[in-house]
Every structure is written in C-alpha cells, then in structure tokens.
Amino acid sequence: MNQLLADLRFACRTLTKNPAFTVVALVTLALALGANTAIFSVFYSVLLRPLPYDHPERIVRVLEAPPGGGRNGISTLNFLDWQRQNKCFEFMAADTGGSASLTGHGDPIEIGGAKVSARYFDIYGLRAELGRTFVNGEDTAGKDKVVVLSHNLWKTQFGGDPAIVGKKIQLDGEAHEVIGVLPAGTPFDRDWAKMWRPLTFLPDNMTRNFHWFGAVARLRPGVTLEQAKAQMDAIGRRIEHDYPDSNKGWGVAVDPLADTVAWPELRHWLYVLLAAVGMVLLIACANLANLTLMRVVGREREIAIRVAIGAGRWALARQFMVESLVLSLAGGIVGVLVGWLALVGLKTVMPSYELPMETEVTLDGTVLLFAFGLALLTGLVVGLLPAWHAARPNVSNSLKQGGNATAGSQPRIRHGLVVAEVALAFVLLAGAGLLFRSLDQLANVDPGFDATNVVTFGLPIGNDRFADMRVRLTYIEEVRERLAALPGVKDVAYTSALPMQGWGYGMPFQIADQENVDRAHRPACFFKMVSASYFRTLGIRLLQGRWLADTDRHGGPPAAVINQAMAQRFFKGANPIGKRVLIQEIVPNKTQLGEEIPWEVVGVVANEYVGGANEKPEENPGLYVTEDQSPASYVAFAVRGASDTAMLREPIKAAIHGLAGTQVVQEMKTLEAIKAESLGDNRFRSMLLGGFAGVALALSAVGIYGVISYSVTQRTKEIGIRTALGAGRADVLRLILRHGMSLAALGLVIGIAGAFGLEHLLGNLIFGVHARDPLTLAVTSAVLGSVAFFACYLPARRATLVNPVVALRSE
Secondary structure, eight states: OHHHHHHHHHHHHHHHHOHHHHHHHHHHHHHHHHHHHHHHHHHIIIIISOOSSSSGGGEEEEEEEOTTSSOBOBOHHHHHHHHHHOSSEEEEEEEEEOOEEEESSSSOEEEOEEEEOTTHHHHTTOOOSEEOOOOTTTTSTTSOOEEEEOHHHHHHHHTTOTTOTTOEEEETTEEEEEEEEOOTTSGGGSSSOOEEEEOOOOGGGOOSSOOOBEEEEEEOTTOOHHHHHHHHHHHHHHHHHHOHHHHTTOEEEEEEHHHHHSOHHHHHHHHHHHHHHHHHHHHHHHHHHHHHHHHHHHTHHHHHHHHHTTOOHHHHHHHHHHHHHHHHHHHHHHHHHHHHHHHHHHHHHSOTTSSOTTOOOOOOHHHHHHHHHHHHHHHHHHHHHHHHHHTSOOHHHHHSTTOOOOOTTHHHHHHHHHHHHHHHHHHHHHHHHHHHHHHHHHHTOOOSSOOTTEEEEEOOOOTTTOSSHHHHHHHHHHHHHHHHTSTTEEEEEEESSOTTSOOSEEEEOEETTSOOOOGGGOOEEEEEEEOTTHHHHHTOOEEEEOOOOTTOOTTSOOEEEEEHHHHHHHSTTSOOTTOEEEEEEEOTTSSOEEEEEEEEEEEEEOOOOOSOTTSOGGGOOEEEEETTTSOOSOOEEEEEESSOGGGGHHHHHHHHHHHOTTOOOEEEEEHHHHHHHTTHHHHHHHHHHHHHHHHHHHHHHHHHHHHHHHHHHHTHHHHHHHHHTTOOHHHHHHHHHHHHHHHHHHHHHHHHHHHTTHHHHHGGGOOSSOTTOHHHHHHHHHHHHHHHHHHHHHHHHHHHTOOHHHHHHTO
16 A cells, blocks of 8 residues: 555656646546546436436336337227226326416416326326325316416416415416426426326217327336236237227337337437547547557656666556556546536537436436546556556666667557547548538428428417317418418418428328228328418429319318329329328317218329428328318418518517407417427537547547657657758658658548448438448548648658757767
C-alpha cells in the first residue's frame, strides 16, 4: 500500500509537470467519457431501467392480433369476452382517446385526454394526490360525468386550486365533476393526455368488427406471462370459432408493457448511438495510448536509471499503470460533468416525442457507476501498452550518451493505432454523412401536395353537439363558406385527417370483380373523408378520371377517388375508373360498421404522404370520399392564402367564433410546419451523430499530428543529414507527408471496408440513399483526407526548418 501511495503521488507530480500533455489527455477523455455517459443514461433510462410503476413486470399491453401479423385495436364485444373469461389478470382496462373542449375558463381550448375503464389507474398502482381515481361502476352510462386531472393541468389551467375536487367543469358542453388530481412527477405528467374520463360502452358500441381502442392489464400474483398468453390464446380461439365473419384468423396479443414502451425504431437508434460513442471512446483510447507511448519513449533514460538502481519490472509497469488510471479517473470526473451538460443540451433540442413518457433521463447512481467503471476500464486499456513497454527496457542502449530512444516494435504499434483511429473516424463520418444525405432527400421529397401558403387547424366537435349528422355537415359547410369569404383566402377544404398526420381511418376492402376474400382477411387501405375542394386546395395532382365534386352527395351514387399506390397495387395495370370497391359503412357517431357500400372509382390522384416524410407512399394505398357521403367524427381545415398566411390567423378565428363562440380552433399551424415537424426526428438524429463524428474527426487529427510530430522529433538527425547532403525543403516536406498520408490512406481503405457494414447498422434510419452511396463515401474520404493532410503538414513544415548544423550537433 505504501508503494501504491508513492506511485500515486509520483503520478500526480508527473502529470502536473507536463501540463500540455495532461490537458490534452483530460480533454480527450472528458469528451469521450462524457459522450458515453450521456448516451448510456438515455439507453439505460429507455431500455434497462424498470418502468416507474408498481411492479411493472406484471403490467402488459393487450391488443388484437390480425391474420397478417402485428397488432391492432380491439372491438368492444371481444374485449368484454376477454374481461369476463380470463383468470390471469388482476385488472384489465380499455383506453382510447378522449380529448374535449374546455369552456368557462377563459378562451375555449382543446384539452388532450383519454377515456379509460374504471380500474385503469389500479393497473399502474397510481393513487390520486387530491381526491381519488375511478371506482367500479363509474364507467357505466349515467355515472360517467367525472374527470381526473393531471398535476400539470391542475397547476396550469386551474391555478393549483386546492378545492378543485368536487367542482364541475364544462367539457364538450357538459358538466363533469373533478374527482381527483394525479401526483406530480409521474409519467402521466409527461403524457399527451392531461385528463381522463370513464370509457362507457353504449349499445351502439357493441360490435366485433370495429377495432377502436387498446387495453392494459395487470397479471395476478404468481401468474407468468407465458400462462397469460396461453389462456388468452384459448379465449381468442373460442371467439374465432364462434364469430368467424369478424374474427377468423384473429388472435390475442399479450406483450410486456416494457416491450411496447420502446418502439423498434427507437431501440435501433439507441443501439446505433451506443455504437457511435463506443467508436469515439476507442479513438480516444488509441489517441491516449499513442501519447503515453511517446512519453514512455521520452522517459527511457529515466526508466533505465531506475532499473540500474534496482527497480523491478512489476514496479515499473505498476508506476505507468497507476499514472494512466489517475489520468483516466480524473478524465472520468470531468467527463461526468461534460455528460451532464450534454444531457441538458440534448433535452433542450430533443423533439418532445423522441422518448416515451415513462422515460426520465437522469445521471443516477447506476449511470455514475457506469461512468466510473468505464473510466477505470479506459485507464487499464490505455495503460497496458506503456506499462508493457516500460517493463521491457533496453538499459544499455538507453544509458549510452547519445543513444537513440527506440522502441523496437513500438513504431508499428503507434502507426497501427493511427490507422485504427482513421478507420473508425471514417465509419462515423460516413454514417453521419448518410443521415445528412437522407435528411436532404427527405426535405426535397415530393409529398404529393403543395404546402405553400396553407394554414391548417383542427375543428373538434363533440359527438353530442349535433345529434343529426346532416346538421353537423351544414355547420361545417358554413364554416368553410365563411373562411372562403375572407380577404386573402384562395381556397378552403376540410378533411378527416391532414397530410402527414396519419390515416384517419384504415378500412378493409374488397374489389367487386376480383376473387372474394372473407372480411377478416381483407387488405386495408387508408380511408379519408374530404370536401370536394380538398384536392384543389392542396394541389394534389389528378392522374386519371375526375375529382370528387359537390354533386357527390348523400343519397347519390357513392363516388371515390383512389391514389396511385392503390391503382398500381390492387388493379394490376387495369383501368380502375368505373370499378367498384366494397367497404363497410362507418356508421356516424357509432363504433359500428354497417352494410357494404360499393364505392365507384371516379378518379386516380398522385400519392399523398399520410405519415412522415420518410414513408414509402407505394405502401400506403388509399381512397377518398366526400364527407357528405361518409361523415367523419373529426374534421380539420386547410386554408390556402394568396400570400403568407400569418395575417389570416386572427381573421380565421374571428370568423369561426362569430359563428360559434365556444368553438375551439385547435393547433393552428402551416402545412410547411407540419412537413418540417415530420423531419424533426431525422434532423435531430443527423445532428447528434454528426456531432459525434466531428469529435472523432478532431481526435483523429490530434492523433495523426501527434504521431507525425513525434516522428519528426525522432528523425531530427536524419533530416539534418539529408539536408546537409543536398535535400531541399520540398524533399523533406514530401518525405514527412508521404509517411503520414500513407498511414491515413491505409486507414481510409479499412474505413471504406468498414463503412459497408453501415447498411446493417443504420437499416431503415436512412431514406432515399444507399448505405454504400458513392458520393457520401467520396466526400467522407475527401474531408478525412484533408484533415489528415493538414495534421501531417504542420509537423512536416516544421521539419523543413531544421538547421542541419544544429541537428548534427544535438547528438
């Protein structure tokens, strides 16, 4: 222990006497360890940390499993059968959207919300901070006019009123009693839903063919996930046997909640990030190993003297290993601070929907332990080479006056480390380049519509507001006419789903003159209800036939326009005009499907992007009908202005409130903003990986500079002799540059080979560009090659200034 303490004191003295080396090493370690700490904290919070609920391992997500695979919403009667017949769940609750217009507290606003079964919060083990949550029976008709508020909504909208429990608020024009407020700091405070009301199943909901909600459940104590899956499979088979028209081939999917919280794309991205920061750390380790090896060579005479006076190999190796550990642990401490700052920055720029609501990213004890362990491992790895070299000194050569400080095979090791740095940096740069290229492709993709000067907003209308759908449609049409009359407005349209904001509806269909498929196995297409002006307002191109028209009204022949994807995929090159597509009626204001409607295809339009900018439109077949022939439960507006729509926002609100003072105008934003938001994830990910690639590039440049600079120092006598024999500055410059660039070139070749593996690493994170894109590889090679050239040029230029007389006398 005394020897160890002595080594620690000596290591600290040595490092303080070499401030340039110490600062460079600490900055290198802090950047690498800080990046790893920050990303591991995100990785751990999303994928490894238990969910912040009571016994989260017992909470499962329960959905229907359609014949084609994947997961689907649940129909009411299937859910009620599951609920009655299962013996594996302690509680089982349904959940669906339940946003509502809040009035009576300032301007009318739309509050994001959900409707849930009575025991919903019991599944998560959540108790109210004020009042209570739902009890049995409150999810039945007549007892459901109650609401539970999130802590955030209670604070922001109701001023944290301690007497809020028992008060009534107006939601969609109906009084609801506030029965509870959830505690602060729970995942529900980060959810899009800010209030919860009971989900009541009415007679109109009692169907098996309309899938409209999800469910969660809590396993009974002692029941395993496999037992629950087996029992629910058996229930699913009984339902399939008894109701083949709606359930043939359908089953029940029971998944741990933890598996559904982190979606596959997010998991993939987190593994990519972990690989990226791992590469940065490897580059940093190679850099530090090179720097410490150079210091060992510079201290060979000191080492030889120590051996001559009795120092053993283990003592020498231990001394250098302790020095490396002291440096890495100090770097780890600074790295934790860098990691904390990086997390603060990440949270600031990260899109709000990037991580699940259950995730709270912090530098907790586990993350700090990881950072400490990583710093310790880094110190051991970095210290191995200098410790090994120090334990094998060439005493006689080092003690000779004028003896050269050679390291046997050490130059090959140093050069190999530089090659590895360049190769790893190339892979990171190429990956970032592919993401940026992908982002550029996404930004320039044709979304199928013209987003210029279009402002959009939702117009939420409660189902109870208009009992007659004809009256509701009259109201919507009156809104459209008022907006169309505003100065500066060119056109107005409404739709059940705005571009790039989802399907709205997905409906199984059958083409009338093709082989009949039973309803449970039919393919699905997106199904949009729109005004006849929708295509004109959004500039969607007509490819064949005609648009929908104002004459396509209720009671007339059902008319539909399909997109290009549907025409190519399901009509196999045949002319679809005049063909009929059979789709069951969506019964207004009910979760029911009615009789099949034979929609006649009257036109084909270009593919409109219904999801994000990185979707494959050919995979989204779709069909448009008029709202008049198939009313929707939700409506949104798109208003095209003659110029910038900023001046239209207030007139639009005023026109609507002039018609209905309590009408909420929801999320007014331009179509350009919606398009930009769809790129949010891609932009954030590109910038993040690009940042790590930049750090890798800088570390590689430092590594190349250090090795070439040290090489120049070691070859001072050789350079002096060459100069004395007539070598010019250009000859010396070429000599040094050739040495450095040969290492960089070898690293580039290896890096290009490694970049071919990016296809598997990045997968579906890139769009519109191949993982082996020649342009990306060429630009990456040019950037890294240029940086390597300048890193070599600086010491090479210094070599040309060597005075041959001074160089020869120095020995």
